[in-house]
Amino acid sequence: MNPSTLAINGGTKVRDDFLVYGAPLIGEDEIAEVVDCLRSGWVGTGPKTQRFQSMFAEYVGAEHAIGVSSCTAALHLSLLALGIGAGDEVITTPMTFAATANAIIHTGATPVFVDVDKTSQNLDSALIESAITPKTKAVLPVHFAGHPCDMTSINAIAAQHGLVTIEDAAHCIEGVHDGQHVGSISEATAFSFYVTKNLATVEGGMITTNNGDIADELRVRALHGMSKDAWARYSQSGFKHYDVVSAGFKYNLTDIQSAMGIHQLARIDDMSARRKQIWERYHEAFADLPIDLLALPTNGDTHALHLYQIFPRLEELSATRDEIVEAIQAENVGIGIHYRALSEHSFYQEELGVSSADYPNAKWLSDRTISLPFSARLSDDDVADVISTIVKVTRSFQA
Ligand SMILES: Cc1ncc(COP(=O)(O)O)c(C=O)c1O
Incomplete structure (x- = not known):
């Protein structure tokens, strides 16, 4: 089996067990x-x-x-x-x-x-x-x-x-x-x-x-x-x-x-330092992929490093965000979506009379965002599996 065949197409999964998104580090x-x-x-x-x-x-x-x-x-x-x-x-x-x-x-x-x-x-x-x-x-x-x-x-x-x-x-x-x-x-x-x-x-x-x-x-x-x-x-x-x-x-x-x-x-500072390491590993590994990454503040403020989001450049890929998500999860890597903007939900549209078109930036983010596992609990092997998965999935959808 070609290792680059996506699990969703019958290929071998990157991981044997499912990596749960957001599992906390409990000592x-x-x-x-x-x-x-x-x-x-x-x-x-x-x-x-x-x-x-x-x-x-x-x-x-x-x-x-x-x-x-x-x-x-x-x-x-x-x-x-x-x-x-x-x-x-x-x-x-x-x-x-x-x-x-x-x-x-x-x-x-x-x-x-x-x-x-x-x-x-x-x-x-x-x-x-x-x-x-x-x-x-x-x-x-x-x-x-x-x-x-x-x-x-x-x-x-x-x-x-x-x-x-x-x-x-x-x-x-x-x-x-x-x-x-x-x-x-x-x-x-x-x-x-x-x-x-x-x-x-x-x-x-x-x-x-x-x-x-x-x-x-x-x-x-x-x-x-x-x-x-x-x-x-x-x-x-x-x-x-x-x-x-x-x-x-x-x-x-x-x-x-x-x-x-x-x-x-x-232990909050230790957990934060671990997420900083993971952030840097992800950023380095994804630098050449057709995805946009989050930027840290440039004004001296401290970012709390809560989510690690990626934004696939859909115009360079032959898949929608949701197809990318399905392919990632099929490799046994759990993800989160933070969030579909509230202006995309029927309740707020009906109750408040808001329309998705009035919030173009929220819609852009909402249509692309994918949160990767980012807990201080992740082992180096877990991080390597997430990286392999994102590289495998995005490369295979690249035109
Ligand atoms: C931005 C934001 N506000 C509020 C909440 C609600 O938090 P809780 O689940 O503790 O009520 C969440 C939870 O995910 C959140 O992401």
């Missing part, structure tokens, strides 16, 4: 801490969550960090705590996961999409002002793939128009913009600890803020609207009654999740 410390949590009898929200919150606040340089059940919950609560609700508009990007826009919709407000910059994939700050109306209350930028948004420009526009900024940093735990760590810059920042993220607690999220009143409001709303003293139930300082002061949510982070988070955060 013995996480396992021991989870076991310790299980044995301790305190598995809900408690001391390990308090420890993780303090560590996280210190890591990003924010005054407060509030652990929650997901980034989706973090976005929803932040919007509500900052007063966003029915009749309001929130400017955001179509190049994101559904959670970003859905969190806005669940407050009763309307997401207003602004196209992205093709290089950073982030909301194009030059387009924000033209989307502002008397109903606009907030801007919700997403640091896509780990590339920090131009928060200096975004926050200057927000300040000029009296808007609040809530950052979606699901991809950007390690990001730094203009010398400031992401999470310490705006009114509120939402992080994700979902399995595929740079820090994984299976499910989980965090909100950071420098505003003590907002932090208190977030804590109350994250736990059924029980008065802030309710959190003291998790200390050993004696029994206290709580008072329900608003109709809150069940959005708290548990100690089992925080047990993982504590050790994931302690």
Whole structure:
């Protein structure tokens, strides 16, 4: 059998076993801490969550960090705590996961999409002002793939128009913009600890803020609207009654999740350094292929290296993106698509009246993007298999 015959055409697969996309690197410390949590009898929200919150606040340089059940919950609560609700508009990007826009919709407000910059994939700050109306209350930028948004420009526009900024940093735990760590810059920042993220607690999220009143409001709303003293139930300082002061949510982070988070955060720089090595190996190996690659920031900002995306040059290849994806997966390499822009989905088209043609950069990215395995868990052999697969597949579709 010719080794260059694609598995999809009956050729030999590059790998014998399937390489799962986004499997996290979980160390013995996480396992021991989870076991310790299980044995301790305190598995809900408690001391390990308090420890993780303090560590996280210190890591990003924010005054407060509030652990929650997901980034989706973090976005929803932040919007509500900052007063966003029915009749309001929130400017955001179509190049994101559904959670970003859905969190806005669940407050009763309307997401207003602004196209992205093709290089950073982030909301194009030059387009924000033209989307502002008397109903606009907030801007919700997403640091896509780990590339920090131009928060200096975004926050200057927000300040000029009296808007609040809530950052979606699901991809950007390690990001730094203009010398400031992401999470310490705006009114509120939402992080994700979902399995595929740079820090994984299976499910989980965090909100950071420098505003003590907002932090208190977030804590109350994250736990059924029980008065802030309710959190003291998790200390050993004696029994206290709580008072329900608003109709809150069940959005708290548990100690089992925080047990993982504590050790994931302690190793975040090591995991990041490993992804940097993988990034460099991929970049070198793909330099001559008919695919476009992501560029790191050139302004001194720190990219969080969350996704490694490739953009096949479809005009030079005899296959669509989806055919390329099928061929890659047939070689036993799992991939991700981040994302089909929200302006391509029927719900947002019908609900918001948006059209794909209004977001040409988001559409261009959305039609081409493929995310390759990029976890710190990958062995050198795994990385070599991904490279062999991408070389094999793109070469065989080259005209
Ligand atoms: C940009 C972005 N925002 C928000 C989310 C939602 O995160 P979670 O799954 O923690 O709710 C994701 C998840 O993939 C995401 O990619």
